[in-house]
Amino acid sequence: MRSIERERGYVLTLEMTEKDVRNKQLILRDYVSGFPKESDFDVTSNSTIKLKLDDDNSKVVLVKNLFLAADPHLRALMKKSADNLSPLFGYGVAKVVDSRHPDYEEGDFVWGITGWEEYSIITSPEHMFKIQHTDDIPLSYYTGILGMPGLTAYAGFFEVSAPKKGECMFISAAAGGVGQLVGQFAKLMGCYVVGSAGSKEKVDLLKNKFGFDEAFNYKEEHDLDAALKRYFPQGIDIYFELVGGKILDAVLLNMRVHGRIAVCGMISQYTREEHEAVTNTTCLISKRIRMQGLNVVDYYHLYPKFLEILLPQIRQGKISCVEDIVEGLENGAGALIRVFSGHNIGKQCATAETPRSLDLHSIHHDISLQPQASGGWVLHVLPLRVVHPVITIASRAISPSNAERGRNMNPPSPPPLCRLLLLLLLLLFLPLSPLAFSTNSYDSNGFGDERQKRFNGFGHKRDMGRPKGHGCERISGD
Amino acid sequence: MRSIERERGYVLTLEMTEKDVRNKQLILRDYVSGFPKESDFDVTSNSTIKLKLDDDNSKVVLVKNLFLAADPHLRALMKKSADNLSPLFGYGVAKVVDSRHPDYEEGDFVWGITGWEEYSIITSPEHMFKIQHTDDIPLSYYTGILGMPGLTAYAGFFEVSAPKKGECMFISAAAGGVGQLVGQFAKLMGCYVVGSAGSKEKVDLLKNKFGFDEAFNYKEEHDLDAALKRYFPQGIDIYFELVGGKILDAVLLNMRVHGRIAVCGMISQYTREEHEAVTNTTCLISKRIRMQGLNVVDYYHLYPKFLEILLPQIRQGKISCVEDIVEGLENGAGALIRVFSGHNIGKQCATAETPRSLDLHSIHHDISLQPQASGGWVLHVLPLRVVHPVITIASRAISPSNAERGRNMNPPSPPPLCRLLLLLLLLLFLPLSPLAFSTNSYDSNGFGDERQKRFNGFGHKRDMGRPKGHGCERISGD
Numbered sequence: 034m035r036s037i038e039r040e041r042g043y044v045l046t047l048e049m050t051e052k053d054v055r056n057k058q059l060i061l062r063d064y065v066s067g068f069p070k071e072s073d074f075d076v077t078s079n080s081t082i083k084l085k086l087d088d089d090n091s092k093v094v095l096v097k098n099l100f101l102a103a104d105p106h107l108r109a110l111m112k113k114s115a116d117n118l119s120p121l122f123g124y125g126v127a128k129v130v131d132s133r134h135p136d137y138e139e140g141d142f143v144w145g146i147t148g149w150e151e152y153s154i155i156t157s158p159e160h161m162f163k164i165q166h167t168d169d170i171p172l173s174y175y176t177g178i179l180g181m182p183g184l185t186a187y188a189g190f191f192e193v194s195a196p197k198k199g200e201c202m203f204i205s206a207a208a209g210g211v212g213q214l215v216g217q218f219a220k221l222m223g224c225y226v227v228g229s230a231g232s233k234e235k236v237d238l239l240k241n242k243f244g245f246d247e248a249f250n251y252k253e254e255h256d257l258d259a260a261l262k263r264y265f266p267q268g269i270d271i272y273f274e275l276v277g278g279k280i281l282d283a284v285l286l287n288m289r290v291h292g293r294i295a296v297c298g299m300i301s302q303y304t305r306e307e308h309e310a311v312t313n314t315t316c317l318i319s320k321r322i323r324m325q326g327l328n329v330v331d332y333y334h335l336y337p338k339f340l341e342i343l344l345p346q347i348r349q350g351k352i353s354c355v356e357d358i359v360e361g362l363e364n365g366a367g368a369l370i371r372v373f374s375g376h377n378i379g380k381q382c383a384t385a386e387t388p389r390s391l392d393l394h395s396i397h398h399d400i401s402l403q404p405q406a407s408g409g410w411v412l413h414v415l416p417l418r419v420v421h422p423v424i425t426i427a428s429r430a431i432s433p434s435n436a437e438r439g440r441n442m443n444p445p446s447p448p449p450l451c452r453l454l455l456l457l458l459l460l461l462f463l464p465l466s467p468l469a470f471s472t473n474s475y476d477s478n479g480f481g482d483e484r485q486k487r488f489n490g491f492g493h494k495r496d497m498g499r500p501k502g503h504g505c506e507r508i509s510g511d
Numbered sequence: 512m513r514s515i516e517r518e519r520g521y522v523l524t525l526e527m528t529e530k531d532v533r534n535k536q537l538i539l540r541d542y543v544s545g546f547p548k549e550s551d552f553d554v555t556s557n558s559t560i561k562l563k564l565d566d567d568n569s570k571v572v573l574v575k576n577l578f579l580a581a582d583p584h585l586r587a588l589m590k591k592s593a594d595n596l597s598p599l600f601g602y603g604v605a606k607v608v609d610s611r612h613p614d615y616e617e618g619d620f621v622w623g624i625t626g627w628e629e630y631s632i633i634t635s636p637e638h639m640f641k642i643q644h645t646d647d648i649p650l651s652y653y654t655g656i657l658g659m660p661g662l663t664a665y666a667g668f669f670e671v672s673a674p675k676k677g678e679c680m681f682i683s684a685a686a687g688g689v690g691q692l693v694g695q696f697a698k699l700m701g702c703y704v705v706g707s708a709g710s711k712e713k714v715d716l717l718k719n720k721f722g723f724d725e726a727f728n729y730k731e732e733h734d735l736d737a738a739l740k741r742y743f744p745q746g747i748d749i750y751f752e753l754v755g756g757k758i759l760d761a762v763l764l765n766m767r768v769h770g771r772i773a774v775c776g777m778i779s780q781y782t783r784e785e786h787e788a789v790t791n792t793t794c795l796i797s798k799r800i801r802m803q804g805l806n807v808v809d810y811y812h813l814y815p816k817f818l819e820i821l822l823p824q825i826r827q828g829k830i831s832c833v834e835d836i837v838e839g840l841e842n843g844a845g846a847l848i849r850v851f852s853g854h855n856i857g858k859q860c861a862t863a864e865t866p867r868s869l870d871l872h873s874i875h876h877d878i879s880l881q882p883q884a885s886g887g888w889v890l891h892v893l894p895l896r897v898v899h900p901v902i903t904i905a906s907r908a909i910s911p912s913n914a915e916r917g918r919n920m921n922p923p924s925p926p927p928l929c930r931l932l933l934l935l936l937l938l939l940f941l942p943l944s945p946l947a948f949s950t951n952s953y954d955s956n957g958f959g960d961e962r963q964k965r966f967n968g969f970g971h972k973r974d975m976g977r978p979k980g981h982g983c984e985r986i987s988g989d
Binding site: 109277281296297298299302303307308309310311312313314315316317318319320321322323324325326327328331 | 587755759774775776777780781785786787788789790791792793794795796797798799800801802803804805806809
């Protein structure tokens with residue numbers, strides 16, 4: 034059995050024996066330039082894996098991957114990867130299938146760096162976090178609110194930003210996995226919070242679900258400096274940087290003396306060959322600004338404390354989250370494309386499992402917020418692979434217990450011909466103007482009536498009511 | 512008597528009575544665009560002042576200015592000034608002539624914000640620092656090593672940069688008033704220190720007087736990234752930013768993980784209408800860099816501690832300094848031009864007094880380091896006002912006791928015709944190539960023998976030996 038040692042601690046097995054199974058993987062075809070596109074990826078089942086560890090596999094763990102996080106930092110791996118046959122790797126949630134490590138046993142749930150594939154061998158399981166799974170918290174949360182983005186938001190806000198009650202905070206890419214949490218932390222702290230995002234839906238979500246004081250669509254602002262002056266006439270005390278480039282440049286002009294900039298991400302720059310210019314760096318001096326780059330690995334030691342604080346807040350409905358989940362590695366490329374094109378709303382991830390079915394009754398709901406039995410919200414979207422801008426189909430909820438049952442329980446994914454037929458069917462029913470997908474407003478409970486009416490002729494109307502009781506609810510109450 | 516209240520706490524008196532004297536001032540003719548030039552300034556004696564405060568001048572102090580600091584931040588005042596008839600204002604050293612403030616009395620020496628004029632009324636003397644003057648420390652040091660630049664260097668290094676022994680530090684504009692001190696602090700801390708500057712003379716000074724491990728002339732480096740990789744193969748832990756623009760961009764590429772950038776100044780940007788682009792901002796994330804803008808006003812409370820540490824180090828010769836002093840407000844514009852054109856070496860300041868004489872015997876020494884009786888070094892230069900690149904004349908040493916004796920002891924400045932004749936005389940004796948001024952090397956004692964030989968035919972050779980005993984000596988000994 035030949036193995037390729039991965040820099041981030043897992044091994045991919047390539048050759049098949051009698052007891053091996055095929056291991057579906059999302060493969061990078063080649064280095065990616067600019068925005069990732071479907072043709073940059075491939076889903077293969079050429080690789081195989083034995084579902085039992087050899088005795089000589091000391092201290093490694095074999096996992097079945099459940100949820101894979103489409104995190105912005107993956108773009109860097111697409112640039113630098115020297116091994117374009119190997120699957121992508123990044124943060125994910127997985128279940129232990131076999132273990133040679135004393136800290137793990139079969140059935141444990143973990144999150145950490147794994148592969149975009151069905152099964153992975155984790156060679157450094159000491160870098161994984163064991164999940165104390167309870168039925169009321171979806172496992173997918175450990176790709177977002179309770180995983181890397183959650184800890185990033187927590188550390189970036191409380192450790193890096195040095196916030197004080199009443200301060201003015203701006204968050205870019207505020208509807209993403211990190212931004213939505215930072216804003217809620219800031220509201221809990223008593224800050225004035227404004228977020229920017231790239232669509233009306235996201236802006237409404239920020240204001241109506243996450244309790245931001247204000248939010249704006251940066252694509253509608255021709256003068257970002259003027260926009261910031263409108264929302265921050267007294268200036269910005271804290272900027273949580275997730276976008277970079279032009280927004281950073283405009284923010285620098287609007288920072289207050291002794292302002293802090295937590296530099297967490299610059300998603301607008303990752304897809305560029307030449308980075309955008311930042312020219313207002315002299316503001317760092319005149320305003321005595323502190324800019325601090327951050328990486329979650331420096332704050333792993335805070336995770337127990339973070340969980341201790343976050344879990345009750347989630348259960349009490351004080352902290353809310355929105356996830357954007359696609360089903361199956363076949364749609365993994367779409368999930369990644371959504372992140373870099375800004376079409377995701379909330380934490381984008383993919384299940385490692387093949388989609389079980391395509392529910393034609395809900396085919397024309399482009400995006401839907403769905404209350405979970407556990408009390409959380411899950412945003413279900415399923416991008417088709419050949420349509421751009423991404424057309425999304427709401428699929429059935431993936432409950433954690435389903436997601437981790439194993440691929441044998443699921444029917445195979447539709448063959449290419451079926452997908453083509455499905456696409457044709459979709460195009461027949463599509464409204465003529467693509468803007469029809471982006472001009473809806475949310476009602477106070479979730480997504481807007483307007484879109485509901487538009488699509489009632491095609492699909493069934495979903496229950497958009499917010500869940501009662503504990504869970505991910507909007508912090509501001511009603 | 513009409514008075515103009517100054518934003519930085521001093522008042523300029525404009526109308527004359529019998530007991531008033533004329534008050535020579537360096538005036539901004541208009542807003543400055545690009546590099547400051549002679550025609551942007553004027554020296555006038557139109558203003559007058561009474562050398563006794565009125566009884567109704569509550570808590571103000573009348574001072575006679577001695578040394579005026581040509582600090583880079585003055586460029587910002589030239590841009591924004593709404594009152595181009597008023598004199599420039601900035602940090603300076605002065606002697607109290609009359610006081611209505613209980614903390615000050617006639618004869619006290621102070622440093623703080625004052626006007627580029629002979630006499631100023633300080634309306635907020637509580638923002639001034641009283642100097643405990645002793646004969647062994649030149650008063651001019653309070654424009655540099657013991658004043659604002661010194662405290663800036665101290666706070667920027669020890670408070671902002673969080674240095675550790677053995678770390679690698681880069682300093683731009685390293686031969687200036689702040690940079691030369693930061694480098695010496697870093698050497699005392701046990702860091703590896705590299706500085707950049709804009710001439711061979713400055714580079715030699717950094718290596719041979721201030722004990723930098725390495726130094727380079729950025730004007731000779733076509734690829735700043737490659738230059739930094741040459742001097743920092745393992746990367747930079749601390750960057751002390753005094754230049755900005757292209758150098759900052761190259762530094763970002765060469766920072767190490769968890770590096771710190773103390774953003775103290777960006778002199779390359781102050782003279783530009785459009786600032787240079789910085790494009791490598793994503794390095795802030797990948798390397799978890801902290802960039803911190805600093806302004807000395809946030810660290811004024813450290814001044815007593817700073818003095819407690821610095822004064823013994825100066826007296827023991829552990830900390831060295833080089834000053835670049837021009838004589839008289841008539842040469843004040845030249846001093847400012849030198850700073851923004853990079854022709855100054857060391858802390859640039861001007862005396863408020865009119866030059867007492869022009870020593871023709873030393874007329875062709877462009878720059879000379881001269882040992883002080885007090886044990887320090889003073890770099891004497893006197894730019895003529897109409898020649899560019901600046902031609903400098905070494906003048907007699909300004910001892911503090913001379914400098915503060917009052918203008919009546921000095922002969923008047925040469926009238927314009929005399930200056931013209933002097934210029935013609937100078938031009939007759941000038942070497943044909945302007946490069947002759949910039950290709951000399953320093954010997955271990957100060958400036959190079961080569962230039963000495965070149966000018967021996969015209970002027971007398973100065974004693975270039977370093978002073979014995981205490982004072983500003985090179986930290987690394989000889």
